[in-house]
Amino acid sequence: xxxxxxxxxxxxxxxxxxxxxxxxxxxxxxxxxxxxxxxxxxxxxxxxxxxxxxxxxxxxxxxxxxxxxxxxxxxxxxxxxxxxxxxxxxxxxxxxxxxxxxxxxxxxxxxxxxxxxxxxxxxxxxxxxxxxxxxxxxxxxxxxxxxxxxxxxxxxxxxxxxxxxxxxxxxxxxxxxxxxxxxxxxxxxxxxxx
Numbered sequence: 001x002x003x004x005x006x007x008x009x010x011x012x013x014x015x016x017x018x019x020x021x022x023x024x025x026x027x028x029x030x031x032x033x034x035x036x037x038x039x040x041x042x043x044x045x046x047x048x049x050x051x052x053x054x055x056x057x058x059x060x061x062x063x064x065x066x067x068x069x070x071x072x073x074x075x076x077x078x079x080x081x082x083x084x085x086x087x088x089x090x091x092x093x094x095x096x097x098x099x100x101x102x103x104x105x106x107x108x109x110x111x112x113x114x115x116x117x118x119x120x121x122x123x124x125x126x127x128x129x130x131x132x133x134x135x136x137x138x139x140x141x142x143x144x145x146x147x148x149x150x151x152x153x154x155x156x157x158x159x160x161x162x163x164x165x166x167x168x169x170x171x172x173x174x175x176x177x178x179x180x181x182x183x184x185x186x187x188x189x190x191x192x193x194x
C-alpha cells in the first residue's frame with residue numbers, strides 16, 4: 001500500500017502509485033501497511049503520511065495495521081492525523097530500553113493500540129502495558145538470531161492475562177524458527193482483539 005521502502009545503502013522510495021489499491025478491493029482485508037518499511041521514518045514527507053491516512057479512512061471495509069519504531073514522530077504529528085476505527089497503530093518494543101515508545105503510543109488518538117514485542121531481547125517485567133489492545137511477542141529468527149528466554153515471554157503473557165489484553169505468541173525464533181515452533185507454556189496463543 002504505497003509503502004516507503006529503504007534498506008541500508010538505498011534511498012527512500014515512495015510508491016505513491018500503490019496508495020489507492022485498497023480502495024479497489026471490495027472484500028474486507030487486514031492490511032499490514034509496513035512490512036519492510038516505517039511510515040513514520042524521518043525521510044517520509046508528512047504529506048505522504050497524510051495521504052496514506054486519507055486512503056485508510058476511505059477504505060472503511062479494511063483493517064489497517066501500522067507499526068513503527070519512530071514513535072516520537074508519531075506522537076509529534078498525532079494531532080494532525082485523522083484517526084479512524086479501522087486504523088490500528090502499533091510500536092515495536094524489543095527490550096526495556098525502548099519501553100518509552102509505549103508512552104508515545106498511549107499519547108496518540110489511535111482507536112486501537114498494539115505492541116509488537118519482536119524480537120523480544122530482554123525482560124519487560126517493569127513495563128506498563130495498560131491501555132494496549134493487543135500484544136504480539138516473538139523471538140528473533142535467521143542466522144545469528146539472539147535467543148529469547150522463556151521467562152521473558154511468560155512475563156508479558158502473564159501481564160496480558162492479568163489485564164485482559166489479547167496475547168499472540170508468534171514464534172520462538174532461532175535459526176530454524178519452524179522447528180522451534182509457537183508453543184508457549186504448553187499451548188498456542190493466537191488471541192486477537194475483537
